[in-house]
Amino acid sequence: MATLGSFSLLIALAFAAYNFFAGAMALWLAASGRPARVAPERLATTARRAGIAAFAAVTAASFALVWAAFTNDFSITYIAEHSNRALPGAYKFAALWSGQEGSLLFWAWLLGLFSFILNLRYKQDTTLYAYAGTIMASVELFFLVVLNFNAPPFSLLTGTPIPDGNGLNPLLQYWEMVIHPPMLYLGYVGFTVPFAFALGALIMRYPGERWIGITRVWTLVSWLLLTIGIFLGMHWAYAVLGWGGYWGWDPVENASLMPWLTGTAFLHSVMMQERRGMMKGWNMLLIFSTFLLTLLGTMLTRGGLVSSVHAFAESSIGYWFMVFMGIVILVCAYAYIRNRKYLESENHIEALVSREASFLFSNLVLLLICFLILWGTLYPILSEVVEGAKVTIGAPFYNRIAVPIGLFLLMMTGVGPLLPWRSTSFKTIRRNFVLPVIALWVTVIACLVAGVRPWAEGKFQGGDFYALVGFSLAAAVLVAILSEFLRGARVIVKLTRRNIFFSSWTLIRSNTRRYGGYLVHIGVVAAILGLCGAAFNKTTESELGLNDKMSVGPYTLVCSGFTQDSNENYDTEYAMLDVSYHGKQVFQLAPERRVYLASGQPQTMVAIHSVLFWDLYVVYEGANPDTGQPIIKAFLNPLVSWIWVGMLIIVLGTLLALLPTLKLNGRALAAGAKKSDGGN
Amino acid sequence: MPPTLGLILGFLLLIVLFLYTFWPEKTATGSNEKSEIDYLVERREQIEENLRDLNFENSAGKFPAEEYEKQRGILDGEAAKLTAEIARLKQA
Numbered sequence: 001m002a003t004l005g006s007f008s009l010l011i012a013l014a015f016a017a018y019n020f021f022a023g024a025m026a027l028w029l030a031a032s033g034r035p036a037r038v039a040p041e042r043l044a045t046t047a048r049r050a051g052i053a054a055f056a057a058v059t060a061a062s063f064a065l066v067w068a069a070f071t072n073d074f075s076i077t078y079i080a081e082h083s084n085r086a087l088p089g090a091y092k093f094a095a096l097w098s099g100q101e102g103s104l105l106f107w108a109w110l111l112g113l114f115s116f117i118l119n120l121r122y123k124q125d126t127t128l129y130a131y132a133g134t135i136m137a138s139v140e141l142f143f144l145v146v147l148n149f150n151a152p153p154f155s156l157l158t159g160t161p162i163p164d165g166n167g168l169n170p171l172l173q174y175w176e177m178v179i180h181p182p183m184l185y186l187g188y189v190g191f192t193v194p195f196a197f198a199l200g201a202l203i204m205r206y207p208g209e210r211w212i213g214i215t216r217v218w219t220l221v222s223w224l225l226l227t228i229g230i231f232l233g234m235h236w237a238y239a240v241l242g243w244g245g246y247w248g249w250d251p252v253e254n255a256s257l258m259p260w261l262t263g264t265a266f267l268h269s270v271m272m273q274e275r276r277g278m279m280k281g282w283n284m285l286l287i288f289s290t291f292l293l294t295l296l297g298t299m300l301t302r303g304g305l306v307s308s309v310h311a312f313a314e315s316s317i318g319y320w321f322m323v324f325m326g327i328v329i330l331v332c333a334y335a336y337i338r339n340r341k342y343l344e345s346e347n348h349i350e351a352l353v354s355r356e357a358s359f360l361f362s363n364l365v366l367l368l369i370c371f372l373i374l375w376g377t378l379y380p381i382l383s384e385v386v387e388g389a390k391v392t393i394g395a396p397f398y399n400r401i402a403v404p405i406g407l408f409l410l411m412m413t414g415v416g417p418l419l420p421w422r423s424t425s426f427k428t429i430r431r432n433f434v435l436p437v438i439a440l441w442v443t444v445i446a447c448l449v450a451g452v453r454p455w456a457e458g459k460f461q462g463g464d465f466y467a468l469v470g471f472s473l474a475a476a477v478l479v480a481i482l483s484e485f486l487r488g489a490r491v492i493v494k495l496t497r498r499n500i501f502f503s504s505w506t507l508i509r510s511n512t513r514r515y516g517g518y519l520v521h522i523g524v525v526a527a528i529l530g531l532c533g534a535a536f537n538k539t540t541e542s543e544l545g546l547n548d549k550m551s552v553g554p555y556t557l558v559c560s561g562f563t564q565d566s567n568e569n570y571d572t573e574y575a576m577l578d579v580s581y582h583g584k585q586v587f588q589l590a591p592e593r594r595v596y597l598a599s600g601q602p603q604t605m606v607a608i609h610s611v612l613f614w615d616l617y618v619v620y621e622g623a624n625p626d627t628g629q630p631i632i633k634a635f636l637n638p639l640v641s642w643i644w645v646g647m648l649i650i651v652l653g654t655l656l657a658l659l660p661t662l663k664l665n666g667r668a669l670a671a672g673a674k675k676s677d678g679g680n
Numbered sequence: 681m682p683p684t685l686g687l688i689l690g691f692l693l694l695i696v697l698f699l700y701t702f703w704p705e706k707t708a709t710g711s712n713e714k715s716e717i718d719y720l721v722e723r724r725e726q727i728e729e730n731l732r733d734l735n736f737e738n739s740a741g742k743f744p745a746e747e748y749e750k751q752r753g754i755l756d757g758e759a760a761k762l763t764a765e766i767a768r769l770k771q772a
Contacts, residue, residue, distance in 0.1 A: 003686030011694050015701065045705055053697035060693055125714070207719040209726075275730055277723075420743060421730070422751060427744045487740040494739075511733075 002076050005064030005154040012057035012108070013144040015050045020141050023047035023134035030127075031204075044130050048119050051137055054144075055112030062109045065102060065153055069095045074165050077157045078102060084167035084598040086568040090178050091168050097181045098172055100302045100317065101153035106182070107298065108143040110189040114218075115140065118193065128211060131200025132193070139192055142324045151317055167598025170570075174240050180232040184256055187226025188294040191263060193218040195291035198284055202335050205342045209274050217658060219270075223263050224654040230256050231647040242604035242619045244539060244635040246643070249398040254377045255297035261370040262290040265363040272356055275421070277346030281336070282363070284343060288332045293370075295325050300377070351423035358416040362409060369405045373398065403466050407473060410528050413521040414477030417484050432484075439479035443472040463535030470532035474525045481518050509662040516657025520650050527646025533614070533639025541633040543624050544575065553636035555616050556580040560588070562623075562630045570594040570603075575620055575630040579609065591620035591632065612645075614638040717769050724762040731755045 026044035029036050036043075065078070069092040074080040082095045082102065097103040115136045122129040147153065171177075194215040201211040233256065238246040247253060266286040272278045299321035336343070349356050376393040383391040418432040447468050454465035485507070492503035492510075508515040542550040544559035551557070561576040574592030578585055589607035596603065609616040617635040624631055734755060738748040 001681050001686065003683040004681065004689050005686075007687065007690030008693060011690070011697065015697060018701070042705075046701055049701040053701050056697055057693065207714055207716070208722045210714075210722060275726060420737065420747075420751070421734075422754070423747075425744065425747050428742065428747060431744070432742060487742065488736070491736065491739045 001064045001068045001071070001073055002154040002156055005061045005068070006152065008057045008061040008064065009105075009144065009148055009152070009154070012054045012061065012112075013141070013148050015054035015057060016137055016141045016144050019047050019050040019054055020134060020137040022050065023130060023137055027127075027130055027134060047137075048122060048130070048133060051112075051115050051133060051140075052119055054137075054140060055109075055116045058105070058109045058112045058144075061153075062096065062105055065105060066093060066096055069093070072165070074162050075156055076153075077155050078153050080157050080162055080165045082165070082168055084165040086598070087165075087168055087173075088569070090175075091173055094172065094178045094181075095168060097185065098168055098177075101147070101151045103181070103185070103302055104143060104147055104151055104298075104317075105153050106185060107189060108140060108147060110185055111136065111140050111143065111192060114189060114193055125210070125214065127204060128197065128200055128206055128214070131204050132196040135196035135199050136192060139196075142320075146317055146320050150320055164598065167569075167596055170594065170596045170599065170601045170603035171240060173569075173596070173603070174236060176232050176236040176239070180229055180236055183225050183229030183232060184297075185229075187222050187224075187229050187256075188259065188297060190218055190222025190225060191259060191287075191290050191294050193222070194266075195287050198287045199332065199335060202284060202339050202342065205339055209277065212270050212274050219263070219267060220654060220658055223260070223267055224651065226256065226260050226263065227650055227654075228647065230260060231644070235644065238617075238640070239606055239608060240604070242606050244537065244617055244619075244633075244637060245534070246640070249373075249376070249395045251377045252297075252301050254373050254398075255293075255300040258370050258373055258377075259290045259293035259297060261366045261373075262286055262293060265366040266290055268359050269363050272359055276356070278348070278356065279360075280345060281340065281343040284336060286363075288328075288336075289370075292325055292328060293374075295321060295328070299325075353419065353424045353429065355416060355419045355421045358412060358419050362412045362416065365405055365408055365412070369402060372401050406528065406531075407466065407469055410470070410473050410477060410524065413524055414473070414480035417518060417521070418480055433480075435483045436476040436480040440472045440476035443475035444468065447471050467532040467535040470528055474529050474532075477525050478522065481521055485515065485518060506662075508656065509659075512659040512661050513657050516653045516655070516659070519653030519656055521653075523646045523649030523651075523653055525646070526649055527643050530639045530642030530644075530646060533637065533642070536638045538636040539633065541621070541631065543627065543629050543631045544577075545627070545629045550632065550634060552616070552634040553614070554582050555634075555636070556583070557589075557618070557632065557634060559630070559632075568597070570596045572605075573620070573623060573630075574605075575632060577607075577618065577632070579616065589616070589618050591618045593620045593622060610641050612639075612641050615640045717766055720762050720766045720769070724759055724766065727755055727759045727762065731759070 022043050026040040026047055029040040029043070065076075067073075068076050068079050069083045070089070072079070072083070072085050078099055078101050079095070082099045083092055087095075095102060097106045115133060118129060118133060118136070122133070197211045197215045200206070230253075233253065234246040237248065237253075238244075241248075266283060269279050269286060270283050273280055273283050299318050302317060349360065351357065376397055380390045380392050383389060414436060418436070420428060452464055452468050452471070454461050454468060456464065485504070488507045489500055489504045492498075492507050493500060496503060496506065498506075538553055540550060540552050542548070544550060544557075544562075546559060546561065549556055549558050556579070558578045558580070559575055560578045562574065563576075564571065564573045566572065572592050572594045574590050577589045577591070579587050579589055587609060589609060591607040592605045594603045594605060595601070604619060607618045607620075615635075615637040617637055619633040619635075621631040621633050623629060731752070734748070734751055737743065738752075743751070
């Protein structure tokens with residue numbers, strides 16, 4: 001399999017190189033009108049087909065690697081390092097993206113797949129697709145060069161053959177790890193498509209904004225997959241790392257968040273370009289930044305430039321990435337400067353209180369937080385270069401900046417939809433903001449009554465203060481969005497004389513993009529509610545003998561046993577805990593600690609009981625070597641479930657936004673109403 | 681899989697992909713360029729979309745009457761300009 005895999009990668013490299021160079025040559029010949037022996041159209045056709053051929057060859061290489069994992073071919077170094085005989089099948093498949101070489105191959109395969117899909121639709125807008133296809137081919141070419149010359153996945157193990165592999169990193173042996181990395185990668189790679197179209201449109205000075213419409217689905221889907229990837233990563237960190245939290249501002253977590261932030265900014269500001277021909281240059285910079293940040297994310301995860309619990313593979317490929325990113329920056333800057341006139345806005349912001357201005361403020365804030373996170377993430381590298389000592393920036397720095405900025409963004413999710421385009425009068429503001437402001441103050445009072453008091457115990461409690469602001473803003477935003485929705489639904493009720501449910505569905509179908517977006521905003525509100533719950537976390541730790549008890553919040557944990565077990569993949573020790581809620585036994589938890597046989601590495605398996613109000617989160621810390629009794633750490637984490645509920649709502653909202661819109665016709669609706677009356 | 685079989689399969693893959701890439705196509709792909717009129721029509725469609733949104737938001741009671749009239753006037757003016765420009769280009 002190693003021979004077939006290596007050979008396929010070489011074939012893929014040759015075809016990708018042809019795709020790029022012949023594609024670029026065809027575009028240059030067509031643009032310059034120079035005579036050539038081969039017609040540009042013919043050259044472009046072979047270039048496009050070479051792209052498909054490269055994808056087929058990368059598919060063959062990926063298949064060879066997966067096959068090698070399933071057939072335990074430990075003559076291949078990558079398989080020996082990331083798999084073993086006893087590894088369950090799903091994790092053997094996941095070995096494809098568990099190490100550096102495999103994940104780069106996976107990147108190249110996904111990019112090839114996306115190029116293949118685009119190639120099938122090239123007749124839509126031939127020249128624009130040819131530009132985009134050539135730009136994507138350049139990215140594919142880079143990955144294939146790295147795979148062939150710096151990180152070959154099929155290099156053979158030297159010396160005596162080994163009977164079994166080292167196994168997969170225990171941190172990765174969790175069901176979410178079969179989904180989380182592909183989601184992130186799909187998101188990362190997906191953003192290459194809008195980037196390629198944007199750069200292509202800029203280079204060819206594409207008239208109009210249709211390229212945005214062509215890439216809209218790609219942008220939305222990539223954003224969605226990146227969002228799911230980030231949330232799954234949070235859940236994985238929560239369920240596997242055993243520290244009771246879900247976000248530690250680890251460099252690799254930051255690397256996934258940064259393109260998400262710029263991608264979110266792009267999704268919003270691109271609407272201004274579509275609707276009013278504004279912010280063209282800004283949008284170009286946003287999508288360039290997003291693409292560069294996806295490369296940075298891949299480099300941080302796979303290049304080993306910064307240390308992280310997530311950086312599962314480390315090597316010198318970081319330098320290859322830096323060179324490639326440098327080339328991308330130069331090309332983008334050249335194209336931007338050369339074609340800056342093409343990016344001039346057709347309209348300008350007319351008032352500071354308008355939908356456009358709210359998008360711009362949100363954009364600026366998203367970029368600010370992205371820049372601060374980038375600064376914090378790269379600071380250890382910069383400090384080492386400048387001062388000779390690595391200085392790491394910890395979670396408190398990020399929390400200090402991210403929490404207030406996040407709350408401001410939460411507010412904007414409610415303010416934006418209430419503001420009209422162009423300008424807003426005071427009358428309009430009063431009309432649209434009364435209900436949300438009432439909701440805000442009612443929630444402030446309710447929280448104070450319920451005991452959320454920032455000045456409790458004679459000093460300022462930052463956590464409580466932010467939770468109070470978060471809950472109140474969440475209520476205001478929820479009311480803002482619902483009132484905006486109901487206002488629209490009532491118009492449909494008047495037109496159709498049908499019930500509110502039918503009218504609501506008609507309204508949603510009439511503008512899936514807008515109402516899908518509102519649903520996403522509600523998901524953000526739910527997720528932020530969950531994050532606010534962290535202000536009220538409780539924790540306790542205790543060594544438990546048989547029938548010993550410990551309490552956290554309303555729960556009492558009684559140790560009913562502790563034992564050891566083993567299977568062919570790992571040894572485990574765990575405790576059986578009977579859990580009572582307000583004195584009544586309700587369920588049992590079994591936190592455990594595994595030691596994987598192939599690697600000898602330990603791994604905590606947290607036991608979690610989730611309800612909507614809180615999570616009971618129990619960690620087996622290990623056994624006391626003197627007594628042999630388990631040491632148990634229990635957390636009561638309020639509202640955590642709302643983070644995952646928020647994710648589900650965001651997914652639904654984005655899917656809704658992807659549905660085609662039903663063109664509403666006032667007369668048709670009225671006719672429908674008459675018909676319905678006649679029927680009655 | 682023995683290395684020789686891997687090599688044979690690799691060569692087969694290479695031949696198939698080479699033929700696929702360079703096999704002459706009977707019909708050449710024509711280019712599908714966008715005209716100035718197409719661009720203006722796109723712009724006008726977007727303004728019509730903006731007008732529909734404005735009318736709907738007005739029906740929902742989002743604006744006072746005078747603000748709605750002002751916004752509508754601006755959008756109607758933009759749409760009229762584009763329609764005139766499209767007509768001029770079609771006649772030319």
